[in-house]
Amino acid sequence: MRTVAEHTRVVHALLDPVFARLAAAPAEHLPIDDPALAGRATATSLVSEIPLPPFDNSQMDGYAVRLADFPPPPSREPSSSGSAAPPRPAILRSSTNPAPPLR
Incomplete structure (x- = not known):
């Protein structure tokens, strides 16, 4: 079994001629x-x-936000009609879009 140093020498012996040709x-x-x-x-x-x-x-x-900066979410309990309150909308923030101005 080769040591790391022996393996490193073998790899350099193989690659050094290739790199020399590329540099020239x-x-x-x-x-x-x-x-x-x-x-x-x-x-x-x-x-x-x-x-x-x-x-x-x-x-x-995306952005990190503090929960305290937002109002409490609407109730998710079923209403008298039996349906749950609709979820709050979210906006996808992609790193390829312009950043919004700092406030």
């Missing part, structure tokens, strides 16, 4: 919609010149 290859400049890009990697990091998305957005779906 010249970079190509292709348009972003070129079909030849499929399955390829960038030679350098890509950085946007504008904020993406171009609006403030939340980084997580």
